Structure formats: structure tokens, C-alpha cells
Amino acid sequence: MSVSNPPSGSTNGRNAPPRFSVAVFEGDGIGPEIMAPTVDLLSEVAAASGAFGLDFTSVPAGAGHYRDYGVSLPEESMEIARKSDAILLSAMGLPEVRYPDGTEISPQIELRMELGLFAGVRPVLIHPGQGSPLKVAEKKGFDFVIIRESTEGLFASHGKGRVNGDQSAEETLVITREVSEKLFEFAFNLARRRKETGKGPGKVHCVDKANVFQAFAFFRKIFHEVAERHTDIEAQTAYVDATALWMVQRPEMFDVMVTENMFGDILSDLGAGIMGSLGLAPSADIGLDSAVFQPCHGSAPDIAGKGLANPLAMILSASMMLEWLGHEHGVAEMLDASERVTAAVNDVIGEGRIMTPDLGGSANTEAVAGAVLEAFNRRLKAAA
Numbered sequence: 001m002s003v004s005n006p007p008s009g010s011t012n013g014r015n016a017p018p019r020f021s022v023a024v025f026e027g028d029g030i031g032p033e034i035m036a037p038t039v040d041l042l043s044e045v046a047a048a049s050g051a052f053g054l055d056f057t058s059v060p061a062g063a064g065h066y067r068d069y070g071v072s073l074p075e076e077s078m079e080i081a082r083k084s085d086a087i088l089l090s091a092m093g094l095p096e097v098r099y100p101d102g103t104e105i106s107p108q109i110e111l112r113m114e115l116g117l118f119a120g121v122r123p124v125l126i127h128p129g130q131g132s133p134l135k136v137a138e139k140k141g142f143d144f145v146i147i148r149e150s151t152e153g154l155f156a157s158h159g160k161g162r163v164n165g166d167q168s169a170e171e172t173l174v175i176t177r178e179v180s181e182k183l184f185e186f187a188f189n190l191a192r193r194r195k196e197t198g199k200g201p202g203k204v205h206c207v208d209k210a211n212v213f214q215a216f217a218f219f220r221k222i223f224h225e226v227a228e229r230h231t232d233i234e235a236q237t238a239y240v241d242a243t244a245l246w247m248v249q250r251p252e253m254f255d256v257m258v259t260e261n262m263f264g265d266i267l268s269d270l271g272a273g274i275m276g277s278l279g280l281a282p283s284a285d286i287g288l289d290s291a292v293f294q295p296c297h298g299s300a301p302d303i304a305g306k307g308l309a310n311p312l313a314m315i316l317s318a319s320m321m322l323e324w325l326g327h328e329h330g331v332a333e334m335l336d337a338s339e340r341v342t343a344a345v346n347d348v349i350g351e352g353r354i355m356t357p358d359l360g361g362s363a364n365t366e367a368v369a370g371a372v373l374e375a376f377n378r379r380l381k382a383a384a
């Protein structure tokens, strides 16, 4: 892994392919176990393409780092993250390591806020060949995206809450026009891209609690204002409680769902539940000029160190990174590579032979990642 990376998409020579710097946060618990095979896979994918290069820089942060050195997100790590073309993060946090205020170490929140990563993109779908614990939903199929606002909402209160004596406690939820407008624009544009590529009907649901809270009535008002600029896309609203019900009873009704930070955090784990495992749920936190790619799940201390972690959510997040970099820098081969990695994951799921225990199999992390690489190479050979 290199520390001095070439600048964004630099070519290092007249005909040399562009290279991209990737900051890698291995994090805590199962983090390093799922990150190592993902970085190996990405290196193979870049080498096989020959049309782009990736330079990985491992950066420390997280609960283990806080326990050992008293800092959860060192400034040097933040600096490397800021300068990188993209950031890969596995998971951070350990229940037994806490800040003096009693909360857990979660530098990923600071990272999202510092870099202005307002759009947390969390796809919820049944991969081809994969079942769902929901038999009705499995028959109808579902494919939607939750966009979780990731820099404000209730999380704006992170580290600023107040405990009054031992009698009461307060946290403050913040919704701003500036962030909400960017968020809704992102949601409508994504719905349009999905419509154009046949992935969805072109519909956005604003999910809130506008029946009870002024902050959410304000959120919804801005949603309607932005919707007026996107009349080709259907704009719907829903309350978060009913949304939780419908995600289970009729998930096929959703296309793009856009919501506040805390609601999105909860609904995206529910989304992983209807997909069959958190180990299948990738995400991308996207800002105007940087992005973090990480699974929706946490550090899973209950299975850490046992080789049981499903690496597919991490690998699918890496695939989202290739897609984002490809679009941002106009490198079509990165879009191809992303599609091929996702198709390889689908092959492994569809075959159903090599799965980790969360999906009913008995294979270990390494075997599943190896199966994805094999499927990727098979597809590459077939396309040659």
C-alpha cells in the first residue's frame, strides 16, 4: 500500500492508465477480515482491466485505535482521507470501548460530517437466484434504494447531547434547507437514472414523521419544492412507521426512498433483514466531491475472529466505489468492472454452494471472497 498517491485520476505518463488513490479504514471487529479479501479482489480487478490502477493506503481509526492510543480518528488519517479519490471503510466500533460520555467510538460519523457526505445510498434488493425470508416479497421481487441523509437529522446531536443531573436527557434533531435541497435533488436524479436504465418506475418517497414534528413538516415542505423541479418523477410521501410496515408487507411499492439520518439508519437494517442478511447490504455515503463506501453493518463482535463474516456487503460496496469513480472521472472500464464484480457476487449467491453461515452455508469469509474472484474471472474469460 502506498502513502504518496498520484493526484486524482493522474496518468503518470502519456499512455499510462489513470490511477486512483483509495484510503482504506480496516476498522474493528470483522472489519479487517472483510477488508483484506476485498482489497485483494479490487487489485485483481484493476490488473485484469489494465485500464485503471488503484493505490491503497491503509489508515488507522476506530475503537481499537482509541483504546490503544486515545484517538479515534487521527488527523493524519483524516488528511489522507481528504486527499484520496475514494474511501473504503469496513466497520468501526466495539461495545466495550467508549468515550467518557458513555457513547461508543464512531469516527465514521465525523468522517461523514467533515466530508459533507449527505447522501447515504443503501440499495435493498433480491439478488438474482437469492431468496428472502419474506416469502410474499420474494415472489413479487423488490429493488429499491434508501437514501439516508448522513450529516444531520438526529445525528447532528452526536457528542452534543445533555444529561441533566441524573433526571433527564436531551438530544436535538437538525434539518437544514441547504442539505435537504441537495439530498432531494440527489434522490430525484437517482430515480431518473433508474427509470432510464429500466431499474425503477421513476418514483421518490419522502419518509418522515411530519404528522408530529415541525422539523419533519419543514423537511417535507422542501421535498415538495424540489419535486416541482422534477415533474417527470412521481413524488410521494409516507410516515416512517407505516413505511416500516410496507417494507415488510409490500416492498415492491418502493423505488427511491429518501429520509432523515436516524430513520434511514433503522430502515436500512430492516432492508437488510428483508434481503436475508446484513452481510448483503452495501452502502455509499456520497458528497459533492468525495465518498465513503462501506457495508451497512457494524463490526459484528459476536462473530469476529472466527472467519464467519460474510464479505459480500463489503465487496458490493467496493463495486459501488468503482461505479462512482468511473462516473466521476469518465472511465468506462471502471463501470464495466463494477458491473462484472456485482454479477460475480450474483453468480455466487445464485449457485448457493459457497455461502457464509448468515446465509445458511458453512463456508468461511475467504472461501466466499475466493468464489467471487473465480466467478469474476469466468465472466472475464467468457467476454474475451
Ligand SMILES: NC(=O)C1=CN([C@@H]2O[C@H](COP(=O)(O)OP(=O)(O)OC[C@H]3O[C@@H](n4cnc5c(N)ncnc54)[C@H](O)[C@@H]3O)[C@@H](O)[C@H]2O)C=CC1
Binding pocket: 030, 090, 091, 092, 093, 094, 095, 104, 106, 108, 278, 279, 294, 295, 296, 297, 298, 299, 300, 301, 302, 303, 308, 309, 310, 311, 313, 356, 358
Ligand atoms: N458503519 C459502522 O461502522 C457501524 C458500526 N456499528 C458498530 O458495530 C458494533 C456492533 O454493533 P451491532 O449492533 O452488533 O451491529 P452489527 O451490524 O455489527 O451486527 C448485527 C448482527 O448482524 C451480524 N452481521 C453483521 N455483519 C455481518 C456480516 N458481514 N456477516 C455475517 N453476519 C453479520 C452480526 O453477527 C450481528 O448478529 C457496535 O460497536 C456498533 O456501534 C454498528 C453499525 C454500523
Ligand SMILES: CC(C)CC(=O)C(=O)O
Binding pocket: 093, 106, 108, 109, 265, 296, 297, 298
Ligand atoms: C454506528 C453508526 C455510527 C453507524 C451505523 O449504524 C450505520 O452507518 O448504519
Ligand SMILES: [Mg+2]
Binding pocket: 265, 266, 269, 296
Ligand atoms: Mg446502522
